[in-house]
Amino acid sequence: MSRLNVPTPEEVPAGAQRILDNVGAQLGFVPNMFKTIASNPTVLEVVTSLQATLSRVLDAKTRHSIALAVSQANGCSYCLAMHTHVATEFSGMPRDDIELGRIGSSVDPRRAAAARFAQRVVDSRGQVSDAELAAVRGAGYTDPQILAIVALAVQFLLTNFIKNVNQTDLDIPAVGPVDTAVAQ
Structure with a gap:
């Protein structure tokens, strides 16, 4: 269970809603991680801006x-x-x-x-x-x-x-433990 407050859609600050809408358009849904970070629009902007900028490096x-x-x-x-x-x-x-x-x-x-x-x-x-x-x-x-x-x-x-820190609730299928035999 998430340990930080996840704002309801009505509680999401206006500046954060635009960013959440963009994330939803890109991924087809808004992951819980972004919903949680939306409680602080500045942090949400930093995270999404960093992701967008670094999406241009390497393949x-x-x-x-x-x-x-x-x-x-x-x-x-x-x-x-x-x-x-x-x-x-x-x-x-x-x-x-x-x-x-x-x-x-x-x-x-x-x-x-x-x-x-x-x-x-x-x-x-x-x-x-x-x-x-x-x-x-x-x-x-x-x-x-x-x-x-x-x-x-x-x-x-x-x-x-x-x-x-948040122990964000999974909103997509979990992955199992890594199979170290694949490296063999």
């Missing part, structure tokens, strides 16, 4: 792999369910690649390097080793792209923390 499947890796690292069941849904429905990612993303990998070696690096950024609180930085560079990522990976990790960290 969609790489962003989804990073989202899954970060959400798994943070134990955010809501985010794992939502990112699984979005990756499947909007990017056509196959189930095995979604599972790999959760463990910081991918069917694509370059995307695997980005997911693994993002997961290490989160796990190490940004204190990545020289070898980890060299590995993501070795996969072909430039310094501007590495900055994008870090920014995406922080974006997902922000929403993971909001959802974990």
Whole structure:
């Protein structure tokens, strides 16, 4: 059960309603996460603006792999369910690649390097080793792209923390535990 107040449609501040309408138009429904954040229009604007801006960096499947890796690292069941849904429905990612993303990998070696690096950024609180930085560079990522990976990790960290604090009620199918055998 959500621990923060979820405003009723009548309680949603005017500035937030426009944003919720845009989210609903994009996804086909307004997820509980956004409904909760709508109680603070400024935070809602920050989250949605950050998402919109960072949707222009890297390709969609790489962003989804990073989202899954970060959400798994943070134990955010809501985010794992939502990112699984979005990756499947909007990017056509196959189930095995979604599972790999959760463990910081991918069917694509370059995307695997980005997911693994993002997961290490989160796990190490940004204190990545020289070898980890060299590995993501070795996969072909430039310094501007590495900055994008870090920014995406922080974006997902922000929403993971909001959802974990709130214990946001799932409004989409839950995902089960990650199958670590997929990495074998």
